[in-house]
Amino acid sequence: MTELKLAQRMGRIQPSATLALTARAKALRAEGKDVIALTAGEPDFSTPDAIRASAVSALQAGGVVDRYTPASGLPEVRKAVANKFKRDNGLDYAADQVMVNCGAKHSCFNLIAALVDEGDEVIIPAPYWVSYPQMVSFFGGKPVIVDTSATGFVLTSDALKAALTPKTRLVLVNSPGNPTGAVWSREAQQSIADVLKGTNVAVLSDEIYEKLVYDGEHVSFASLDDDAFNRTVTVNGVAKAYAMTGWRIGYAGGPKHVIAAMGALQSHSTSNPATVSQLAALKALAEDPAELPGWRESFVRRRDIIVGGLNDVEGISCARPGGAFYVFPDCRGLLGKRHNDVEISDDHVLCEKLLTEAHVAGVPGSEFGAPGFIRFSYAESDDNIRKAAERIQKFSSELK
Numbered sequence: 001m002t003e004l005k006l007a008q009r010m011g012r013i014q015p016s017a018t019l020a021l022t023a024r025a026k027a028l029r030a031e032g033k034d035v036i037a038l039t040a041g042e043p044d045f046s047t048p049d050a051i052r053a054s055a056v057s058a059l060q061a062g063g064v065v066d067r068y069t070p071a072s073g074l075p076e077v078r079k080a081v082a083n084k085f086k087r088d089n090g091l092d093y094a095a096d097q098v099m100v101n102c103g104a105k106h107s108c109f110n111l112i113a114a115l116v117d118e119g120d121e122v123i124i125p126a127p128y129w130v131s132y133p134q135m136v137s138f139f140g141g142k143p144v145i146v147d148t149s150a151t152g153f154v155l156t157s158d159a160l161k162a163a164l165t166p167k168t169r170l171v172l173v174n175s176p177g178n179p180t181g182a183v184w185s186r187e188a189q190q191s192i193a194d195v196l197k198g199t200n201v202a203v204l205s206d207e208i209y210e211k212l213v214y215d216g217e218h219v220s221f222a223s224l225d226d227d228a229f230n231r232t233v234t235v236n237g238v239a240k241a242y243a244m245t246g247w248r249i250g251y252a253g254g255p256k257h258v259i260a261a262m263g264a265l266q267s268h269s270t271s272n273p274a275t276v277s278q279l280a281a282l283k284a285l286a287e288d289p290a291e292l293p294g295w296r297e298s299f300v301r302r303r304d305i306i307v308g309g310l311n312d313v314e315g316i317s318c319a320r321p322g323g324a325f326y327v328f329p330d331c332r333g334l335l336g337k338r339h340n341d342v343e344i345s346d347d348h349v350l351c352e353k354l355l356t357e358a359h360v361a362g363v364p365g366s367e368f369g370a371p372g373f374i375r376f377s378y379a380e381s382d383d384n385i386r387k388a389a390e391r392i393q394k395f396s397s398e399l400k
């Protein structure tokens with residue numbers, strides 16, 4: 001039998017490189033290799049007890065938890081999302097301007113599906129989260145990549161102006177950002193909002209790392225002014241804030257007709273996010289769990305260990321990010337050197353060698369649109385981060 005033919009649109013996407021590398025590091029570990037995996041995009045803490053307990057009670061009570069909910073989420077969860085946006089971000093969304101999705105990734109997917117037509121341009125500041133250009137391409141849009149590495153990983157108004165065309169449909173904003181951890185200031189975001197005034201361009205503000213800001217303040221793009229509010233869909237979720245990556249709950253707030261369109265799509269794809277997960281998210285959103293300050297402190301300490309350790313390596317230069325749990329060092333100074341007669345020609349070879357020789361796993365910057373960089377996650381123990389930095393130092397001292 002001949003091989004079944006896939007839809008043409010499948011030729012436009014590839015599987016997530018981050019997940020593939022995490023799997024590779026795990027496989028090496030299963031072979032008994034002492035690999036330190038700094039690839040994961042999730043906190044290493046457990047979901048707080050109070051959230052877990054509320055899900056257990058819901059399961060034991062039965063009833064609602066056994067059933068479908070409305071496609072856009074339980075009314076009380078939508079209300080909790082609207083309250084959260086008001087309390088933390090100063091955003092006044094009515095209950096029908098918010099919805100619950102199966103993770104923030106799903107919120108982004110629904111939004112891009114709802115807004116982007118064939119040939120529409122979507123401005124994506126690079127380095128970017130791997131899924132943005134893939135989703136845009138999948139729906140027939142054209143990713144317009146704007147490099148921000150020379151401006152502190154922040155999109156400037158000049159760079160935005162240069163990239164805008166009559167075909168621009170959407171601009172992606174992600175602060176704090178993955179993979180850089182960069183936190184965009186109010187002024188930087190306002191200058192972007194000012195450029196967009198008078199256009200019909202939408203903004204997706206992905207604020208999934210909101211609770212993980214260590215320097216500066218978190219600013220929601222939609223809170224800048226009325227014009228920004230009306231053109232923005234704000235995406236967030238419980239995954240990174242409350243160590244709930246496995247629960248798969250994200251949410252979005254924005255113009256009513258856009259949220260309704262995303263809801264219509266969701267009603268024909270996943271139906272509702274799992275009811276038990278919605279109820280757990282309800283608990284998380286009602287108040288911040290007590291564990292959060294301790295987590296933040298740990299992340300700051302770990303960030304400082306890894307930034308210090310990497311900056312001690314000749315050929316690596318690492319900015320100190322203000323948020324999230326990633327560092328994104330510039331490793332271009334190591335390229336072109338040789339390790340045991342193998343030329344380190346690019347960041348893929350460098351990551352491969354770091355994995356197999358130094359037993360440290362990171363994700364090549366090329367995957368995020370920034371060749372020559374590497375993303376390391378510091379959602380790992382202090383000891384392992386210290387050890388990883390020492391291994392990278394030793395590896396680089398062996399380069400010729």
Ligand SMILES: Cc1ncc(COP(=O)(O)O)c(C=O)c1O
Pocket residue numbers: 041102103104105106129174177178206208237238239240245249250
């Ligand atoms: C920038 C960004 N947005 C969204 C997500 C997805 O979050 P969720 O687990 O809620 O789907 C991630 C996860 O890595 C991310 O880094």
